[in-house]
Amino acid sequence: MFPRIREIVDETGERLRVSVAVDQAGALVALEHPVRPGGQQLVLDPTEAELLAGYLMSARLALPTGLPDEIMEQGLVRCFRLVLEPDPHVEVNHAVGQTPFRIPARYWDKLYAELCLVVAHTRHLDRHIALRIH
Numbered sequence: 001m002f003p004r005i006r007e008i009v010d011e012t013g014e015r016l017r018v019s020v021a022v023d024q025a026g027a028l029v030a031l032e033h034p035v036r037p038g039g040q041q042l043v044l045d046p047t048e049a050e051l052l053a054g055y056l057m058s059a060r061l062a063l064p065t066g067l068p069d070e071i072m073e074q075g076l077v078r079c080f081r082l083v084l085e086p087d088p089h090v091e092v093n094h095a096v097g098q099t100p101f102r103i104p105a106r107y108w109d110k111l112y113a114e115l116c117l118v119v120a121h122t123r124h125l126d127r128h129i130a131l132r133i134h
Helices: 046-062 105-133
Strands: 004-009 015-023 026-032 041-044 079-083 089-093 101-104
Touching (some): 004 105, 015 105, 026 105, 041 046, 101 105
Antiparallel strands (some): 004 015, 015 026, 089 101
16 A cells, blocks of 8 residues: 555646655655656655644635744754745745745645545554564
């Protein structure tokens, strides 16, 4: 079953790929816009994937007003930010100096649902990995 790869397609045919991969350290979730130039990818650990799902729902409910940034002190991701202009999107900042990963509002609902599934899979995988290590 793994790696697990799904694509979310918007009304224009643009895609957002969500994948889960497993290694000895556990499960990681990756997001990418597969046809955009530059091949930008966002990698999240399971906790960050769960936080992103919550932030997407909070952003959706906050529109048309703002939402405070969600800042993490450690991990792969540093900040989730709702940007309202010129079009609503969530920016995920993963390291100082790197271009933020943009998630346009048109993906939020389907990505939220996909992240809920992915987080459940990663919890299950992490338990099995921990059992094999002991």
